[in-house]
Amino acid sequence: MSTSTSLSDAATPKDFAMTERDRELILATQAGLPLVSDPWAELGKQLGMDANEVLARFQAMQQAGVIRRVAAVPDHYRLGYRYNGMTVWDVADDRIAELGAAIGELPFVSHCYRRPRHLPYWSFNLFAMVHGTTREEVEDKAARIRAVLGADCQQHTILYSSAILKKTGLRLRK
Amino acid sequence: MSATTESRRLAPVADLSPIEKVLINRLQHGLPLVRHPFAAVADELNLKEQQILDTVKKLLSEGVLTRFGPMFHAGEMGGALTLAAMRIPEADFERVTEQVNSFDEVAHNYRREHDLNMWFVLATETQSAIASTIRAIEDTTGYPVYNMPKEQEFHVHLHFTV
Numbered sequence: 001m002s003t004s005t006s007l008s009d010a011a012t013p014k015d016f017a018m019t020e021r022d023r024e025l026i027l028a029t030q031a032g033l034p035l036v037s038d039p040w041a042e043l044g045k046q047l048g049m050d051a052n053e054v055l056a057r058f059q060a061m062q063q064a065g066v067i068r069r070v071a072a073v074p075d076h077y078r079l080g081y082r083y084n085g086m087t088v089w090d091v092a093d094d095r096i097a098e099l100g101a102a103i104g105e106l107p108f109v110s111h112c113y114r115r116p117r118h119l120p121y122w123s124f125n126l127f128a129m130v131h132g133t134t135r136e137e138v139e140d141k142a143a144r145i146r147a148v149l150g151a152d153c154q155q156h157t158i159l160y161s162s163a164i165l166k167k168t169g170l171r172l173r174k
Numbered sequence: 175m176s177a178t179t180e181s182r183r184l185a186p187v188a189d190l191s192p193i194e195k196v197l198i199n200r201l202q203h204g205l206p207l208v209r210h211p212f213a214a215v216a217d218e219l220n221l222k223e224q225q226i227l228d229t230v231k232k233l234l235s236e237g238v239l240t241r242f243g244p245m246f247h248a249g250e251m252g253g254a255l256t257l258a259a260m261r262i263p264e265a266d267f268e269r270v271t272e273q274v275n276s277f278d279e280v281a282h283n284y285r286r287e288h289d290l291n292m293w294f295v296l297a298t299e300t301q302s303a304i305a306s307t308i309r310a311i312e313d314t315t316g317y318p319v320y321n322m323p324k325e326q327e328f329h330v331h332l333h334f335t336v
Contacts, residue, residue: 026246032234033243035227037210051209058244059207065247069204070211072197072230073241078188079198079336086286086293097326104329112328115257118320122290127257127322131334157288165283165292166275167240 016064021049022057033070077164081131084161085138087145088124090117090154096126102148103128108141123155135160188238193221195336197229201242202333254301256323258308259290260315267291270315279307290320 024047034042040058041051061067076084091099096114103126104112111129128145132138142158149156190198196219205211213223233239262270267285274280274294283294298304308319 026244029243030246031243032241033205035231035242037212037223037227039211040209055207055209061244062207068245068247070207070244071204071242072201072233072239073245074198074202074334075237075240076334078186078236078238079190079334080187081334082187084284100326100328109329110332113324114326114328115322115324118322122259122320122322159286159288159290159293161284161286161293163285165271165285166280166294167282 016060016066018061018066019057021047021053022061022066025054025057025061076131080133083132083135083138085130085132085142086159086161087128087130087142087156088159089126089128089145089149089156090123091126091149092152092154093125095152099149099152100126103145106141106145106148109145124157188236190238190336193225194229194233194238196221197226198233198238198334198336201230254298254304256296256304256321258294258296258311258322259320260292260317261290262292262315262317266317270317273315274311277307277311279303 025043028043028046033039036042038051040054043049044051044054047054058067058070062069100112100114103109106128108130109128110131111127113127114125115127117123117125130138130141130145132141138158138160142156146153146156200215200219206214208214210223212226215221216223216226219226230239230242234242260270260274270292271283271285274292275283277296279296279298281295281297283292285291286293296304296307298307304321304323308321312319
């Protein structure tokens with residue numbers, strides 16, 4: 001697995017407002033893009049829009065960050081990435097902005113967020129997702145995160161997923 | 175925002191051809207937004223456009239790809255998202271899974287090996303709907319929900335190399 005800079009890191013133009021047309025395009029494609037040579041023309045035919053206008057709206061939505069990208073979403077289990085480890089860390093509050101950014105830059109971390117603690121029961125405030133084809137691979141990656149956090153991390157653990165109970169992705173309601 | 179119901183257990187590792195691997199690696203990065211995007215990718219990879227379309231359809235039908243299309247950034251669409259966790263005794267796990275999954279607002283739900291053993295993403299049209307959905311899940315299941323919304327995003331980009 002590798003990672004690269006996400007479109008979501010780009011600043012979203014504050015003046016971008018989704019139009020009713022954009023909403024129609026999202027509804028028409030949230031289950032998937034038409035798998036034909038010119039998908040924009042196909043969508044245009046369905047919605048009564050010019051193909052170039054459809055394409056221009058997708059370009060605008062991607063530019064604005066409403067769409068991260070138009071891409072393939074694999075089932076990572078089917079690709080052999082059977083170990084999905086949510087590593088969670090108890091990091092000093094006054095250091096988390098800096099350390100979270102450092103962890104997010106590690107090439108094998110796919111998602112990295114600060115989240116609230118629920119004391120005394122849940123003391124972890126930094127979440128970094130890592131994947132591996134073996135449990136050892138996930139543990140090795142967690143050890144590398146541990147090395148970056150150093151003394152600013154009090155404790156950590158890894159929560160492995162053992163079943164996908166539901167996976168539908170985000171949908172707009174029709 | 176909502177989600178449709180689908181529940182899956184672990185499926186076997188796919189046996190992929192060299193072309194399937196190349197396409198899975200390339201297409202996770204996103205299509206160029208041009209009139210004939212698959213032809214553009216075909217040129218880039220020295221493949222035929224139709225071969226790409228056929229391969230993507232095959233991978234979707236086999237479940238190797240769960241989706242091919244726009245990946246939306248929920249926060250930018252005006253909706254709200256959160257991660258939530260529950261601690262469910264084994265004897266009750268199946269019942270609670272069905273109850274939690276029946277909420278349209280639950281987009282993903284994973285079982286994890288921890289005392290907090292159920293982790294799901296809620297997606298709603300408004301911020302206030304997050305709190306009301308959590309209350310509804312607590313009322314329906316009889317168990318507390320720990321809400322863990324993101325306070326800061328450091329990085330998001332998932333790519334699996336095969």
